[in-house]
Every structure is written in C-alpha cells, then in structure tokens.
Amino acid sequence: MKKLINKPENVVKEELEGMALSYAGMIKVNLEPKFVYRADAPVQGKVALISGGGSGHEPMHGGFVGKGMLDAACAGEVFTSPTPDQMLEAAKKVNGGAGILYIVKNYTGDVMNFEMAADLARAEGMKVQNILIDDDVAVKDSLWTAGRRGVGATVIAEKIAGAGAEKGYDLGKVADLCRKVNANGRSMGLALTSCTVPAAGKPTFELGDDEIEMGIGIHGEPGRTRMKIKSADELTEMMALSIIEDGDYSRTVHEWDDKKGDWVDVTLVNKALKEGDQVIAFVNGMGGTPNIELQIIYRKLHEVCGKKGLKIVRNLVGSYITSLEMQGCSITLVRADQEMVELWDAPVKTPGLRWGI
Amino acid sequence: MKKLINKPENVVKEELEGMALSYAGMIKVNLEPKFVYRADAPVQGKVALISGGGSGHEPMHGGFVGKGMLDAACAGEVFTSPTPDQMLEAAKKVNGGAGILYIVKNYTGDVMNFEMAADLARAEGMKVQNILIDDDVAVKDSLWTAGRRGVGATVIAEKIAGAGAEKGYDLGKVADLCRKVNANGRSMGLALTSCTVPAAGKPTFELGDDEIEMGIGIHGEPGRTRMKIKSADELTEMMALSIIEDGDYSRTVHEWDDKKGDWVDVTLVNKALKEGDQVIAFVNGMGGTPNIELQIIYRKLHEVCGKKGLKIVRNLVGSYITSLEMQGCSITLVRADQEMVELWDAPVKTPGLRWGI
C-alpha cells in the first residue's frame, strides 16, 4: 500500500484538521465526535440538512457543507458509517429551530445509525426526518438484497434540497424535495481498479489487466459482474442504458410518521425514465480517474441520451463521490422539473461545489 | 493499460468534444486546430491571455478558460506541446485589440512553439508577450539543464494575471503581473506511481512497492531521486523545506523587446522566501490522489510554514495540474502582496476554478 498518509487510524482526523485549515471561513470542524459544519451555523429559522457516511468518498460529504447545501456532515471511519452520537451532536450544533433533515445513503449501517440518531435527536425535542437515497440500478431488487445503494443522486439531492432549505422551505417541503430527487434519480458505476482501505493495507479486490467490475459499489464492494474491458463508448452506453431502460422500482422504506409518532413502512416507487424527460446528467469519477476520461464519457452519454429522447438540461462532470484512489466512474441521471433546475442553479458555496457566490 | 478511452489517438479530440458539451455557455471549442476559448470571446479592449501545453494535465489549461482567467487554451497531444498554428488561431479568435499574453510553461517544446506562434501573431499585427513560468525547485540549476519546469505556479499566475486583465490592465501590466507571480513562486512534487501515456500503452516508469520519485515532473519524467516512501508528514516537510530553503534563483530567459522589435535575453532572479512573507499555498494532486490525502498534506504544510515564519493568506487544495492517473502531489508557495491577494480573490468562472460568480 502506497499512500500519502501517516497512521491509518489517524487518516480521518488529520483530513478533518486539514479541511478546518484550508476551508476556514466556509466550514468548521468538530473532532470529538467528528463532524464538519457550516461556519455560520446555526442558521436560525432554516431547516438544517445533515448527511454523512464513511470517509473515503471526498468531497462527499464534508465538501458539500456550506451555504446552499449541507449544514453538517458526519465523517465515519473510511467506508464505515458514522455513529449516532456524531449525528446527534451535529444536529445540536446546526439546529436552527426549523427541524433537521438527515440525508441517508441506503446502506444497512448508515440506515441503522441514522435511525438511532433520529430517535436521540427527537428525544432532545428536535423535529427530525430521515430521507433515504437509493439510486444504484446495479442492485436489481430490494426483496433479495438490502435494497439499492445510495450513490450519485446523493450529490444532486443535497444540492437541490439544500437550495430549498436556503429558500426557506419548511421541513416537510425540504424532505419532499429530497425524496423527489431520489425518486427521479438512477445511477450505475464501474471500476477499473480496486481501492485500498488504509487500515486494511491491501486492495479490497484484484482485477486482471483487462477486467473491470460492472456495477461496482463506492466502498470497493465487488460489482455484480466482472467483465472484459471495452471502449469508453461501449461502457458508457452500457451504463447509460442500464439506467435509461430500468423499469419502475418499488420498495418499502422506514420513515418517521410525525402524526403517529413512530417509524412506519412506506412503499415508494421510482418511475422509469421515458422519452421527452429532462434530466440532470452527472458523470462522476471514482477518485483515480483523469478528467480527460470523464469528458470522453460525458460526450458519449450526451449522444446516448439524445438518441433515447432524454434532454440533458444541466450537467456535472468531475470526481464528487469517490472511492479513495479507485479508477472508475459512475453515471447518474435525475429527471428534473423546473423547480429542481432552478434550485440546482441557486448559489452554492462549499469546498466541493461552488457557483453564484 | 486500463483506461476509459476509445482510440488513443482520439483522446484529446473526444475530451474537447465532451468539454464543449459539458461546459457550453462557459467555453467553446475549436477542433481544427484544437483550442478552447471563452464563450464570449473576443472581449473587446481586454488583454487576451492564452496558455496551453500538452494534454493530460486537466483541468489545466482548458479548464481555466473563462471570465477572470484565460481567454484561450491550446491543447496538445498528451504530454506534447501544442503547435504554433493552434496558438496563432487561438490568438486570432480571442484578440480583443489590447494584445495577447502567451503564458508558457518552461519546457523546451512549449517555449519553442510559443515563440514561433508569437512571431506569427506579430506578423499578423498583434501585440504579443510571452511570459515563462519556471517554478519547479526540483531542477536545481539552469546552466546544466533546460531550466526549471513550469508547474504549480502556472495556476496561480493564470488566475492572478487573468484577474488583472479583467480589471483592464494593459499588456505590459498584465505581463508584469504574470512575471511577478512566477518570480515569487516555487514548487516541488513527488509521485507514488507512474502515469500511462495512452499512445504508449504502458507506464512511463516502474516504481517498487515502497518507492517514490521525489522531484517528479508533470509528464511522468522521472524525478531527481528515487527513495523509500515515508509518512505524509515527513514527505510534506521535505517538499516544503526544499521550497522554503531554496536560495535566490537566477536564469536568463528569452523575452520579446517591443522597442527593439526583437527577442532579447533577460536575466531574472527569484528571491528566496524569508520569514514574515505572506504566501498563497497550493497543494496539488497529480490525478490519482484522493482528496483525503491532500488535506493531510495541507495540514502539515500549514504547520511547517508556521514554523518557518510564513503566513498562508490564501490556499488552494485539489487536483488542478495533473499527470493523467498518477498518484502523487506537489506543493506550491507563492509570495503574495496585497494586490496579488485581491486579484486572487476576484471573481472567476471557469470549469476548473470558480468563485464569486
């Protein structure tokens, strides 16, 4: 393992210390327990957005903290969900009195820890909603698995919901917005190489010189299929079609019902994309992929979307949800209406995403 | 070689096609010959900044085209200087009547091609200045080598000179500003892994599992020394000290003398950094380095600068001058006065660097 680190067990702490120095003015960092929060938190009267997850996906999530996006992000160990106490302390720090939205990527660990955190935060008198992101079409069904993973749609959801909160939407409306982005989002990824978890010291998996993992997870979980590498155009088309041709996706999730005062099972359906839809297109690098390759992929994605009657109204190309140094990429398409596009365009000022201010 | 590309010979063309689509509104792309230019070019009455170099260093330079930075960037083949006809056509396209500044990284090929381009542009009646960037302290002397390479200071120079041009500075003043950034800038880099030039098909060099190249170039040129890997803190300190303790650096460069109407040899001296200096600190990833590691490096750099009496007044942390998928990093320090800091803060809107608009 060759990495520019000191001790593996200090990676996350030292990273956060670096961020506190390099983005002073935009964010602040709490080390015990670990979370990043808006320098101007709490913003009174604004719904506070909190996300988090394992580290190693930078700039997600700490890099998305700031005006117009997240109020706080909880950093777990590398690829390990953070713990409820982090989420609770973050909520206390950024609570502006209008409620807390926990944005949770659908992984067993994240879901359980954020549910515990929500219970704790409610016990302290806060209004809390947990919204799941589960957009990864590589996971086919939810009956036989832990359900689709949360990947690329997370960035889009955090941006759009963050803009809604900034505009003054109340907790119910921000939660609806976040749920809506997720309901319209689908992603698919692949890896050319494995990543190496610092504490593990060696690559999570081995791939032959001409092999890729199609349907890779962002934690170096092996994908659904191992296959021979093909040209960028062919791989892009495969990923794009698996998103575009994915049917309606229905599953049951746990959400908090404020009236009942309890968690309830809710069945949600993501409607398949169809001709004429407007989409936000996101080509994401996994950390070790040069920009030059992401642009080659975007070029083909644009063509495939065109052929399938999808109109790309906004795009994002870059490494925003990474898996350490993994080489690979993912594609995310989010069907977007006018409100979503306007909120996407709204000013944002975070370490990882910035425009308009 | 595993890359997300189609044919190696089409990499640059397809990348530019992708950029034209993904950044429409910010930039436009010319394919024959290849260059990226501001969507609103030419900006009448403004000095036009043009840079360029081999591809594979993205976002540099095409990603720095836009309001507040470059007017055009010429993309060569991967790691190969672009050609004079590209530079000439770019100049014609973005010429706003106030002259052209070619910002040239000091590599034999770039220098020669840009000099030929300047001669051609002048023959077409344009006012042209070429300013060299040569900030890489890994190259010790200029007598026994082609002189120090242009690396990290390029980004800072393009940002600050671009802001000056946007403010209405005339060609002489913009050229002086660019020369000043370079005169105050120093960089040092290292690599953990080699990159693979697509057309070459295999890694440029091989490194052992515990080896790094200290003083690496951004084209995968081997560094000055191969050494055992150390901790991030130790490596950061080595790089930082080689910059901070570097003495005055003097060399002779070729500049155009408008009065004489000829190229002249000019001796320039970069004064060593000293206690009390204010600096812009830049930690750059080489393409395959996770953000998490760059923040760990920034954290230590901040400490070393503090110990040496340097005050970091601004910083930039991210992968801005890359070498394809190479894992590694570089550190750049630029001594900055008030004017430079203000111009650094000025709004910029490019694919790779954006704030304030």
Next chain:
Amino acid sequence: MPATIGDVVKCLAKMCDVLHENKEYLTELDSAIGDADHGTNMDRGFQAIAKKLPDLGDTDIGAILKTCGMTLITTVGGASGPLYGTAFMQAGTALAGKQELEPGDLLVAGEAALKGILMRGKANLGDKTMVDAVTPAVDALRQALAGGAKAADALEQASIAAETGMKGTIPIQARKGRASYLGERSIGHQDPGATSSFLLIRTMAEAAREIGF
C-alpha cells in the same frame, strides 16, 4: 459457582484480545463480500471497551454490559456497530442490577441480545448475517441449560452451534447487508459478522471454563 463482576470483566477483556488477534482475518472476510472493514470496526470498538474495563468494577453487570453497548454504538459505526451495540444494550437491560450471574442469566442475556439484533437489523435466519451464528447459539444454550448443563458446558454447546451456523453462511446467498449486493457472487464466502459472533461466543465458553462457571 455464580460468575462475579470480576469474571464478567475478565471475559470481556478476553473478547477484546480475541477480536484484536482476528482483526486482519475478519477484514479479509469482509474484503471478499463487503468493504474490508469488519475487523477494523470490531477491533476499534472492543479496544475502546478495553480502555473502559478497569473503571467498571464497582457497578453492576447490567451497567457494565450497557456501557459496552454504548461504547460499541459510538465507536464502531457501520452495520456491526448498531447491531452489536444493541445486543449488548439489551443484554445489559436484561441483567440490570445483577452483581453475579447464575447459568440461567446467560440465556436471559443471550435471548435479549438476539432480540436486539433482530429488532435492529430485521434479518431472517439464512440471510447470511451474524443472526445465522447467534440464533443457533442461543437455541443450543437454551437446550443445554434445560437439560441441566452447567454454564461452561452450555456455552460450549452454544459455541459449537455458532460455529456450525457460521460455516453454514458459506454456501448461501446473502440477502441482508452489504454482501447482498453481490447476488450469487456472495455464495462460497463466510460471513464476517457471523464469524465475529462465533469468536465472541467461543470466548465466553472458554472464559466460563476457566473460571469454573
């Protein structure tokens, strides 16, 4: 002889050591069908427990187990943190106020722990998770105790059942947790969480034997 607070603390200390020794092994299992962190996660949590153990002697066994649970919840993260954390919390609640343990208390605690895991993770038997090791272990414990076995022997039976359950995760397809994303490719690999569960139960059995429980 009933087990004392000191015995429980000793057993917990042993668990910390065993997980530390098996850190790489558990992470390796997790590399194959997960994200290569289970060993690191468990070790981080139990090392945090190890640090607290010296100060826990003058409370009660329920409180000790709850402290362990809380420690796991706040230091482990991932899926295993809330699951093991809840297990210890529930076991602690079940044994609230106890200064010593009778063999029957083991079953009370074990059933509570399993209930906690099921409540939190909603896995079914055969989903290829820690449930596949813990469920048969609790069953074996119940049966052995019902048959009049002493604690160490009953735990021995539980440990054997956990091991069988753990090995039983190899040929099946995961339906919960991260390994479920692999679909059929999860077949042929042993579940890391079932493995850590077995290790913990085996350690209890060994500790019981040593103290003559």
Next chain:
Amino acid sequence: MPATIGDVVKCLAKMCDVLHENKEYLTELDSAIGDADHGTNMDRGFQAIAKKLPDLGDTDIGAILKTCGMTLITTVGGASGPLYGTAFMQAGTALAGKQELEPGDLLVAGEAALKGILMRGKANLGDKTMVDAVTPAVDALRQALAGGAKAADALEQASIAAETGMKGTIPIQARKGRASYLGERSIGHQDPGATSSFLLIRTMAEAAREIGF
C-alpha cells in the same frame, strides 16, 4: 545521375515508413529519460507528411521540403516538432526552386537543416540531443563529398557518423531538453531525438543507394 523530385518523394515516403516501424522503440527510449511520446510525435508528423506526398510531385524540391517542414511544425508539437520542422524548412529554403539534386545540394541542405536546429534549440554538441547525431553526420557528408565520393557513399558515411553520434549520447548527461531534469540519472540512456535523426539519415543513405544517386 542527379536525384529527381520523384526520388526525393520516394525517400520521404521511406522515412515515413521507417519512423512508423520505430514508433514504439523511440517512445520507449523517451520513457526512460523523457515523457514517453517521441515515437508517437514523430510518427504523427510523418504520417501527416505521408498523406501529402502524393500531391507534391509537381512542385519543386525546395517547396516539397518546406511543406514537410510546415507539416511537422503543425502536427508534431513538443520539442521535436519545431526542431525537425525548422530543419526541413531551412533545407527547403536552401533548395528553393530545384527540380533535381546534385550531390553537393545534399550538403547545402544538411548544413541548412543543422543551422535551423541549432538556431531553434540552442543546444551544443554534447548536450545529449539530436544535435549530437546531426552534427557529425553533416561533417562526414562534407568530408566525403570533398573527397569526391558519390552521393550514396557520402550519405553512407554520414549515416555511420550519425550512428556513432547517437551511441555517443548514451554515456553522457543531458543538458538540454526534458532529459536534462534527470541530471546524472540521464547517463546510460540513448537520446530519442538523436535516434530518430540517425534513422532519418540512414534512410536517406539507403534511398540514395537504391536510386543509384
């Protein structure tokens, strides 16, 4: 027999082939002390020339060489583009208007080409660049022609001298171009540009032999 326009075109076509065959070899040399693109660069430029050759027959030799020079300048890039481009431009200028070549014209062209390379790159002999191959080649050509050799023999001498010069770049330290950054680590490696220069000169010698020049 003087060389005709057709002979020159044939010789150029042969150069294109030879560089194409040596593409990987030249890139490999450049990997060791440069940036792994010299073969690709030269091949890109000479393939562009190859495409134009069919249409160049009805101009003159000077114009043909200038077209080659311009093509190299606009397609090669890097250090070798301006250097070889200028060399061909200067040679073309020196042979402006010529419909056929006498042996002496070779020297005129060779000296002009070398002057162009020196003017553009400012390298000295011994800096470990193409200059180290071209300079002795032009010297050998001059000497052989002065001694009354026919063109093919004089070019043969030039080729031998270029090869010696090329090999002479191995034990020395680079002081110009990208290899100079390596300092002492550049020692022991053959300069890619000197190698492509030798290949071009050897090709000229072979072409001259074939056409009986």
